[in-house]
Amino acid sequence: MNLRHALPLFLVLLVCALKQTAANSSERWFKGNTHTHTLWSDGNDFPETAADWYKSKGYDFLVLSDHNVLQRGARWKDVSKHERENKVVSKHRERWGKNGLEIRTRDGKTQVRLKTLEEIRRQFEEPGSFIMIEGFELTASAGRIEKKREFPVHSNAINIERLFVPQAKGSVHEMLEHQADLLHSHTVGKREEVFWHLNHPNFHYAVTAEIMAAAPDIDGVEIFNASTGCKSLGDEHVPSVERIWDIANTLRIKKHKLPPIFGCATDDTHNYHTPEEHYHSDKELKNAPGLAWVMVRSDSLDKDSITSAMRQGDFYSSTGITLRRLEYDEEKRELSLEVDPQPDRNYQIRFIGSPIDISLDHTMPKPFRDWKRVMRPMSGIYADERLGGVLKTVDGTKASYRLNGSELFVRAVVSCDAPNLPLIDAGPIPCMAWTQPVGWEKSLRGEK
Numbered sequence: 001m002n003l004r005h006a007l008p009l010f011l012v013l014l015v016c017a018l019k020q021t022a023a024n025s026s027e028r029w030f031k032g033n034t035h036t037h038t039l040w041s042d043g044n045d046f047p048e049t050a051a052d053w054y055k056s057k058g059y060d061f062l063v064l065s066d067h068n069v070l071q072r073g074a075r076w077k078d079v080s081k082h083e084r085e086n087k088v089v090s091k092h093r094e095r096w097g098k099n100g101l102e103i104r105t106r107d108g109k110t111q112v113r114l115k116t117l118e119e120i121r122r123q124f125e126e127p128g129s130f131i132m133i134e135g136f137e138l139t140a141s142a143g144r145i146e147k148k149r150e151f152p153v154h155s156n157a158i159n160i161e162r163l164f165v166p167q168a169k170g171s172v173h174e175m176l177e178h179q180a181d182l183l184h185s186h187t188v189g190k191r192e193e194v195f196w197h198l199n200h201p202n203f204h205y206a207v208t209a210e211i212m213a214a215a216p217d218i219d220g221v222e223i224f225n226a227s228t229g230c231k232s233l234g235d236e237h238v239p240s241v242e243r244i245w246d247i248a249n250t251l252r253i254k255k256h257k258l259p260p261i262f263g264c265a266t267d268d269t270h271n272y273h274t275p276e277e278h279y280h281s282d283k284e285l286k287n288a289p290g291l292a293w294v295m296v297r298s299d300s301l302d303k304d305s306i307t308s309a310m311r312q313g314d315f316y317s318s319t320g321i322t323l324r325r326l327e328y329d330e331e332k333r334e335l336s337l338e339v340d341p342q343p344d345r346n347y348q349i350r351f352i353g354s355p356i357d358i359s360l361d362h363t364m365p366k367p368f369r370d371w372k373r374v375m376r377p378m379s380g381i382y383a384d385e386r387l388g389g390v391l392k393t394v395d396g397t398k399a400s401y402r403l404n405g406s407e408l409f410v411r412a413v414v415s416c417d418a419p420n421l422p423l424i425d426a427g428p429i430p431c432m433a434w435t436q437p438v439g440w441e442k443s444l445r446g447e448k
């Protein structure tokens, strides 16, 4: 472990131990999406359309995370393609009136000025009910440098006020180190309020469990990203990201003596033109909003409180399930939760973990050659079946698990049998909620 991480780790352990003991009565759950694109990069509508969509659907916070750009300064954009495809200007006028956009002509092209985050904040933020948190998607590729997208290593820096653009690197490992160094040098004195999540590890098979396990600064990883090509549920070559997450966390705690990475669910929205009736039909949704989100526990809806709570793991991820209660009692070492059920649905709660005496014996599968003839390294195959094993299953809406000292970490996952699930490229999105790993502080300190 690098010395630079020793103090933050101590603080994280201390804060988690205090935080998870009992929920404070003034705390509330806030719903948010931390991965959203707009016309500032490759999203297909204006930032105000994104803010309007999420606010009107009851979200409490939103991060516009465009590729390598913050929504600052004057930015004029030719939107003729978007007007042709999706009538973005016409729809904007319908929604906000004739004078809602600043338009100019340059070299025979019509350009629209994109609103800055400050303008979006003035238009949409409401104290206590909706806020925007500044962020961007660090976007760069590793691998043979001149070949773009060979290993796309993307991550979201959330609650950040300065832009830093990553450069291409020779390997995924180097790229993660490079991004961590950039983040570190641009957040001096403020790192506790910045949440940094690795995005879509299975996108172009870019990031394996072993690489993720060894990257010390990562706070979170997208265990479910609802956009096209992200393979969150795995495919014939790779396991689900949820499985990769368990492998990475087992390796982090047992081998690298690092705290676990927390699991996030996000939309990675690019497309604001999906008809409402497609959400529960046989139509495939492509990069649409409203499919996967996080619920963060905080006593106040402000950017620093939300991101600090996320850094402490005080949130869960969801694709359709809301929890009424979620506690980890540090003294009793008991994780308990209760679902806020919807009528006519059956719920199952599973507790998942790895044991302290887990064997890390594994084989590395041969990399496979993809359609671009690029060799893709795979995560290891671990012989000990107890890695990420199911410790207890409860059919119902309430369950608890008391740790007995043999666990490296434990987390809970809830599933439900909702009908007409939204369809994406990988198939129906399962209706789930994932809580964060608990009980790992003692494992890290070497106590039972």
Ligand SMILES: [Zn+2]
Binding pocket: 137, 154, 199, 200
């Ligand atoms: Zn991305």
Ligand SMILES: [Zn+2]
Binding pocket: 035, 037, 137, 268
């Ligand atoms: Zn993205």
